[in-house]
Amino acid sequence: KPDIAMHESHNHRCDALSNAVAFHLMKEGKECVFRSVGRLDKGTSGIVVCALNKFSAAKLSGKIYKEYLAVAGGEFYGDGVIDKPIIRPDPMKTLRDVGMGGERAVTHWKSLKVKDGCTLLRIHLETGRTHQIRVHFKSLGAPLVGDDMYGSTDKRLSHQALHCCFVRFTHPVTEKIMEFTAP
Structure with missing residues (x-):
């Protein structure tokens, strides 16, 4: 997913991932x-x-x-855990x-590289709250680069510097472990 909205809304009528997926499924002759x-x-x-399908989603x-x-x-150096409730x-x-x-x-984090006052981090969530990573790093006084919603003044990016790079799950039908990466 590029840095676009997940679902269509009044601000995002055409540039939403849901529209792109529905269009792709329609071209494949599948349910949209x-x-x-x-x-x-x-x-x-x-x-x-x-x-x-609903079965797989559930x-x-x-x-x-x-x-x-x-x-x-x-x-940030080494690794750490941020354990703070979100309101x-x-x-x-x-x-x-x-x-x-x-x-x-x-939020669990590991420092990968420190440069120019910023840190590249690898992160995984124990819980999955809305804006969790963004809120947790803001609470440490270190908002994500480009995240003006949570206090970043760094304008090198037009959006928050956050990328889902790896997922793993058990396939709902075959029960095979599925892993995907996006560098």
Whole structure:
């Protein structure tokens, strides 16, 4: 997925992944229903798993392991865990924050490279909250490069530096382990 919206909305009538998948399925003569299993924020690139039927979508729900690459605006060395609950301060807005009484959110990270005050990180989530990686790194004072929603002033990218680079799941029918990478 490039850095486009997952679903059509009033702001994204034509440039949504759901439209592209439906068009592809229609060309293949298949049912044109977009069933993403999990999602990626607008502006996040990488692998999205889609199911061809309700059975597969239900069987895969919550059972996909993902890894991400991100560039945080700060220096991180080694590896670590961020365990901070995430709240939605205003139910009318998409913005999230960390705070008491929120949903449990755990992010595991490993530093791959530090350069020019930024760190390339490999990340996997123990939980999957909306904007979790973005909120957690903002809470450390190191928002992702390009993520103006969560405080980045670094304009080298027009979207957050976040990419789903690896997924693994058990195929819902064959039970074969499926792994995919997107460098």
